Amino acid sequence: MSSSVHQATCSAPVNIAVIKYWGKKDTTLILPTNDSLSVTLDQDHLRSVTTARADASFGSQDRLWLNGEEETIKADGRLRRCIDEMKKLRQAKESKDSNLPKLSEWAVHVCSENNFPTAAGLASSASGFAALIASLAALYELQPEVSSSELSRIARQGSGSACRSLFGGYVAWQGGEQSSGQDSLAVEVAPQSHWPELQALICVVSDAKKGTPSTAGMQRTVQTSPLLQHRIKEVVPDRMVKISEAIQKRDFDTFAEITMADSNNFHACCLDTAPPIFYMNDVSRAIVQLVEELNRANEADGKGKLVAYTYDAGPNAVLYAPKDNMPRILQTIRHYFPNADFDDTFDLLGKGVNASHRGAQEALSLPESLPSSFNANVIPVHEAGAVRRLIHTQVGDGPRVLERGAGKESLLNENGEPIRLQRAKRA
Amino acid sequence: MSSSVHQATCSAPVNIAVIKYWGKKDTTLILPTNDSLSVTLDQDHLRSVTTARADASFGSQDRLWLNGEEETIKADGRLRRCIDEMKKLRQAKESKDSNLPKLSEWAVHVCSENNFPTAAGLASSASGFAALIASLAALYELQPEVSSSELSRIARQGSGSACRSLFGGYVAWQGGEQSSGQDSLAVEVAPQSHWPELQALICVVSDAKKGTPSTAGMQRTVQTSPLLQHRIKEVVPDRMVKISEAIQKRDFDTFAEITMADSNNFHACCLDTAPPIFYMNDVSRAIVQLVEELNRANEADGKGKLVAYTYDAGPNAVLYAPKDNMPRILQTIRHYFPNADFDDTFDLLGKGVNASHRGAQEALSLPESLPSSFNANVIPVHEAGAVRRLIHTQVGDGPRVLERGAGKESLLNENGEPIRLQRAKRA
Numbered sequence: 001m002s003s004s005v006h007q008a009t010c011s012a013p014v015n016i017a018v019i020k021y022w023g024k025k026d027t028t029l030i031l032p033t034n035d036s037l038s039v040t041l042d043q044d045h046l047r048s049v050t051t052a053r054a055d056a057s058f059g060s061q062d063r064l065w066l067n068g069e070e071e072t073i074k075a076d077g078r079l080r081r082c083i084d085e086m087k088k089l090r091q092a093k094e095s096k097d098s099n100l101p102k103l104s105e106w107a108v109h110v111c112s113e114n115n116f117p118t119a120a121g122l123a124s125s126a127s128g129f130a131a132l133i134a135s136l137a138a139l140y141e142l143q144p145e146v147s148s149s150e151l152s153r154i155a156r157q158g159s160g161s162a163c164r165s166l167f168g169g170y171v172a173w174q175g176g177e178q179s180s181g182q183d184s185l186a187v188e189v190a191p192q193s194h195w196p197e198l199q200a201l202i203c204v205v206s207d208a209k210k211g212t213p214s215t216a217g218m219q220r221t222v223q224t225s226p227l228l229q230h231r232i233k234e235v236v237p238d239r240m241v242k243i244s245e246a247i248q249k250r251d252f253d254t255f256a257e258i259t260m261a262d263s264n265n266f267h268a269c270c271l272d273t274a275p276p277i278f279y280m281n282d283v284s285r286a287i288v289q290l291v292e293e294l295n296r297a298n299e300a301d302g303k304g305k306l307v308a309y310t311y312d313a314g315p316n317a318v319l320y321a322p323k324d325n326m327p328r329i330l331q332t333i334r335h336y337f338p339n340a341d342f343d344d345t346f347d348l349l350g351k352g353v354n355a356s357h358r359g360a361q362e363a364l365s366l367p368e369s370l371p372s373s374f375n376a377n378v379i380p381v382h383e384a385g386a387v388r389r390l391i392h393t394q395v396g397d398g399p400r401v402l403e404r405g406a407g408k409e410s411l412l413n414e415n416g417e418p419i420r421l422q423r424a425k426r427a
Numbered sequence: 428m429s430s431s432v433h434q435a436t437c438s439a440p441v442n443i444a445v446i447k448y449w450g451k452k453d454t455t456l457i458l459p460t461n462d463s464l465s466v467t468l469d470q471d472h473l474r475s476v477t478t479a480r481a482d483a484s485f486g487s488q489d490r491l492w493l494n495g496e497e498e499t500i501k502a503d504g505r506l507r508r509c510i511d512e513m514k515k516l517r518q519a520k521e522s523k524d525s526n527l528p529k530l531s532e533w534a535v536h537v538c539s540e541n542n543f544p545t546a547a548g549l550a551s552s553a554s555g556f557a558a559l560i561a562s563l564a565a566l567y568e569l570q571p572e573v574s575s576s577e578l579s580r581i582a583r584q585g586s587g588s589a590c591r592s593l594f595g596g597y598v599a600w601q602g603g604e605q606s607s608g609q610d611s612l613a614v615e616v617a618p619q620s621h622w623p624e625l626q627a628l629i630c631v632v633s634d635a636k637k638g639t640p641s642t643a644g645m646q647r648t649v650q651t652s653p654l655l656q657h658r659i660k661e662v663v664p665d666r667m668v669k670i671s672e673a674i675q676k677r678d679f680d681t682f683a684e685i686t687m688a689d690s691n692n693f694h695a696c697c698l699d700t701a702p703p704i705f706y707m708n709d710v711s712r713a714i715v716q717l718v719e720e721l722n723r724a725n726e727a728d729g730k731g732k733l734v735a736y737t738y739d740a741g742p743n744a745v746l747y748a749p750k751d752n753m754p755r756i757l758q759t760i761r762h763y764f765p766n767a768d769f770d771d772t773f774d775l776l777g778k779g780v781n782a783s784h785r786g787a788q789e790a791l792s793l794p795e796s797l798p799s800s801f802n803a804n805v806i807p808v809h810e811a812g813a814v815r816r817l818i819h820t821q822v823g824d825g826p827r828v829l830e831r832g833a834g835k836e837s838l839l840n841e842n843g844e845p846i847r848l849q850r851a852k853r854a
Contacts, residue, residue: 224688227695230657257701264703268654268695274684275719276691282709292702 005406006103007053008138012130012399014046014122015039015164015171016200016318018259018310019239020266022214023222023232029181030160033222034236036173037189037243038164039320041200042396045345048124049402050112050131051411052139058107058416065111065418066128078158082132083108085154090140103140110135111411111418116391122202123214123312129158130165134399148398152186168192168397170247172240192397195250199323203333203340204389205283205315212277214313217270224274231269236262252322256295256308259320263310270313279313283337283386286379287317290336294329297374323394330392331367338364339384345392432833433530434480435565439557439826441473441549442466442591442598443627443745445686445737446666447693449641450649450659456608457587460649461663463600464616464670465591466747468627469823472772475551476829477539477558478838479566485534485843492538493555495847505585509559510535512581517567530567537562538838538845543818549629550641550739556585557592561826575825579613595619595824597674599667619824622677626750630760630767631816632710632742639704641740644697651701658696663689679749683722683735686747690737697740706740710764710813713806714744717763721756724801750821757819758794763806764814765791772819 015038023033062083064071073079090104112131114124133155137143142151152163156173163185164171169192176184212220221228239258246254270277280288291309298306307321307329321329327348334340342357349357366374403409413419442465450460489510491498500506517531539558541551560582564570569578575593583590583600590612591598596619603611639647648655666685673681697704707715718736725733734748734756748756754775761767769784776784793801830836840846 226662227654227657227692227699230654230661234657235653261699261701264701265654265699268699271698272654272688272692272695274688274691276715278712278715281712285705285708288703288705 005053006055006101006106006139007051007404007406007410007412008135008401009049009051009403009409009411010131010134010138010399010401011043011047011049012127012134012165013043013168013396014041014116014124014127015161016041016310016312017161017164018255018308018320019236019243019262020312021161021173022266022269023218023228024160025222026179026181027219029184030156031179031181031184032160032173032175033228034232035175035240036161036164036236037240038161038171038173039198039200040165040168040171040192040396040398042393043400044396045343045391045393046116046122046127048112048114048127048131049409049411050110050128050135051409052108052110052132052135053406053412053416054103054106054108054139055416056106058109060107062107063109067113068418068420078129079132082129082154082158083110083136085157086133086136086140086142089142089146093140093142093145108136108139109412109416111420113411113420122316123161125159126161126165129155129162130399132158133162133166134401138401138404149185149187153181153184156181156184156186166398169194169395172244189244190247192395195247196395197250197322197324198252199321199326199346199392199394201319201321201326201329201333202389202391202393203287203317203319203337203387204391205281205287205317206385206388207281207315211279211314217273217277217313220275221269221273221277225269225272227272228269231265235265253304256305256320259308259310260291267311279315280311281315283382284311284315284317286336286382287319287333287387289379290332291319293375293378294332297371300373301371326392328367328369330390331364332370333387333390335364335366335381336379337382337387340387341389343389343391348392432480433482433528433533433566434478434831434833434837434839435562435828436476436478436830436836436838437558437561437565437826437828438470438474438476439554439561439592440470440595440823441468441543441551441554442588443468443737443739444588444591445682445735445747446663446670446689447739448588448600449693449696450645450655451587453606453608454646456611457583458606458608458611459587459600459602460655461659462602462667463588463591463663464667465588465598465600466625466627467592467595467598467619467823467825469820470827471823472770472818472820473543473549473554475539475541475554475558476836476838477537477555477562478836479535479537479559479562480833480839480843481530481533481535481566482843483533485536487534489534490536491559492845494540495845505556506559509556509581509585510537510563512584513560513563513567513569516569516573516577520567520569520572535563535566536839536843538847540838540847549743550588552586553588553592556582556589557826559585560589560593561828565828565831576612576614580608580611583608583611583613593825596621596822599671616671617674619822622674623822624677624749624751625679626748626753626773626819626821628746628748628753628756628760629816629818629820630714630744630746630764630814631818632708632714632744633812633815634708634742638706638741644700644704644740647702648696648700648704652696652699654699655696658692662692680731683732683747686735686737687718694738706742707738708742710809711738711742711744713763713809714746714760714814716806717759718746720802720805721759724798727800728798753819755794755796757817758791759797760814760817762791762793762808764809766811767814768816770816770818775819
């Protein structure tokens with residue numbers, strides 16, 4: 001493979017909203033009914049990686065592989081729209097500089113992989129579409145002329161929340177007013193460096209039943225929930241202002257209060273849907289209770305909130321907290337929810353950064369640092385594996401260009417086919 | 428005992444709201460933030476019975492026993508207020524007719540019992556306060572001059588939803604506008620005889636954890652939930668009108684739709700509270716899913732909704748349906764939730780009206796009458812006892828005067844002490 005191959009490989013992060021996106025006013029353009037705001041998580045731990053290559057030899061058909069499986073690029077589908085929009089931006093660039101190779105006229109091959117298993121219960125569409133857009137932007141050499149916000153507008157048309165994964169740190173998706181969607185895009189509220197102490201603990205909760213897919217669920221809420229309209233008009237606008245201010249001030253107390261309230265408000269609207277949508281289960285509820293009890297104990301000590309929970313369209317909890325609070329949170333969670341697989345990415349247990357702790361059987365004690373007011377019987381110690389896995393991560397940066405040209409990061413072989421697929425064929 | 432004793436014994440029914448009461452604008456007078464509407468259940472199955480006696484020999488202190496335990500009548504408490512208001516009405520009557528004995532000047536002894544165990548998870552305060560007011564009204568011979576609505580205004584000050592148990596059939600609690608509470612009372616929407624076919628199946632759900640008491644919970648919602656304000660102003664008024672019309676027309680489809688929507692809307696507001704309040708658990712949610720699936724199957728057959736669920740401040744489901752639908756509902760519930768204790772009050776199993784079916788071990792099949800579109804795998808068959816008990820009942824009448832004077836229905840002995848207590852002393 002030669003580095004003169006027209007190719008780029010990028011990674012993009014996962015983001016978890018603290019002001020939730022739920023409901024579209026335009027399902028084709030993916031225009032949301034309200035603004036939303038998220039924290040970008042560290043790509044060192046969770047990421048999608050995508051290689052995009054343009055080549056005259058590829059013929060007329062764009063192709064895309066996701067985790068080794070080829071996806072159909074439907075004529076009226078979201079992948080088609082994203083690739084076409086990116087090609088248009090390249091075309092505009094080529095029309096200004098006739099020396100540039102006409103990449104926009106060639107088909108692309110795209111290969112994308114997530115480093116986290118579907119079983120983790122994390123939506124991969126946000127990081128996936130962000131990595132797709134970032135890799136095409138690098139392939140087409142669109143930046144810095146084309147801003148990340150402009151790219152986010154295109155990513156949005158792939159998967160709404162993907163637009164927020166075009167930035168690191170603290171990111172707002174401005175819903176916009178225009179019916180064209182021209183002003184529906186992501187902006188940076190604050191970079192990662194502004195408040196790098198914020199960490200996240202993802203509690204992957206077992207759930208027998210498959211939840212309502214969010215795409216279908218949110219439109220059912222739009223059509224049937226009287227409360228959603230109030231959320232859109234009255235609740236979210238005020239919270240967007242207040243949580244942005246809290247982020248500017250690194251005011252964790254306010255950040256936590258709004259984050260928890262908005263998670264609950266979102267799930268309340270799901271419950272207010274006909275038929276109702278339930279994402280949180282009894283284990284999710286137990287984590288809420290535990291967090292509330294931890295916060296009560298911390299506040300009784302005059303130290304404000306310890307931790308905030310938020311739940312997306314599933315039973316998993318994402319706990320946000322400043323890093324100094326994390327040891328206490330982790331130990332408490334591991335006490336009440338024993339035997340969770342635990343990736344100790346920050347080496348809190350002192351057994352090495354890469355040490356995984358798979359279903360340790362020992363009964364874990366509560367932190368001694370907990371104030372005596374803490375009620376040890378707030379929830380029962382759950383059965384082993386009620387929380388299946390813990391992922392400890394932190395606020396992270398935006399998409400990274402891992403490689404321009406075809407080198408060791410490439411997910412495509414010299415023929416423009418997935419390397420993983422090639423391996424599978426050989427095996 | 429002589430029948431010239433000044434005494435009355437009354438029974439009063441339980442009611443289960445279909446438009447929920449949640450939140451007070453005056454916690455002393457118990458003035459609700461919104462109107463509510465309920466169905467009164469049959470006293471033949473669930474009731475509170477109360478004997479009230481006035482006697483010059485009782486001295487100056489009113490006394491009250493509840494299920495054999497004496498309750499303290501606090502000077503600023505709800506019991507005190509109810510008894511005083513009733514005495515005032517008696518006094519007004521006595522002042523117009525000097526021949527009447529001055530019962531209002533004597534102390535009362537009141538003895539109250541519920542025929543359903545606390546373990547049934549049913550709130551007993553509504554039927555209990557209704558029976559208290561009904562028995563004092565009978566003792567003081569207040570009716571028909573004093574209307575049931577006027578009595579409901581007093582019962583309301585004991586326990587808000589008690590006001591609705593002063594009527595049979597379909598009952599609205601009009602929240603009222605006046606700060607005095609003068610216009611906050613119950614009215615009959617339709618009598619039992621208007622739509623006697625409506626039945627109820629109470630599914631008593633096991634729950635390890637003790638929920639937030641409703642008195643404290645509802646005020647936390649008033650203080651912290653932005654969605655509750657929308658519910659109060661926009662959602663409930665419209666639903667009150669529509670469900671009243673549905674009852675007038677015996678339109679079960681609309682009745683069911685609004686009942687389920689309002690249950691979900693109420694629980695959504697609980698979830699929107701800070702900290703959030705959860706009453707429904709995973710078993711409650713599974714019953715919701717099952718009902719939704721039963722309705723989908725019935726609607727696919729062109730027959731409208733089969734059944735409606737509603738949940739109060741706890742995990743128990745109350746299922747409403749026309750009586751013809753009940754065999755299918757019962758069989759389906761008993762299939763998915765095996766081994767529930769079952770009181771077969773309508774002899775659906777043909778083993779006699781008084782036959783109880785305690786934890787039958789047999790695996791029950793699904794009804795053959797279910798359309799083939801019904802998805803038998805909608806929820807898993809649950810572990811034995813996930814639903815602990817089933818109570819099958821129907822719409823019922825209002826409070827009954829069981830006896831005037833002291834006869835076989837009396838709960839007080841000749842000394843004015845609880846008969847149950849007397850038995851306990853002897854034993």
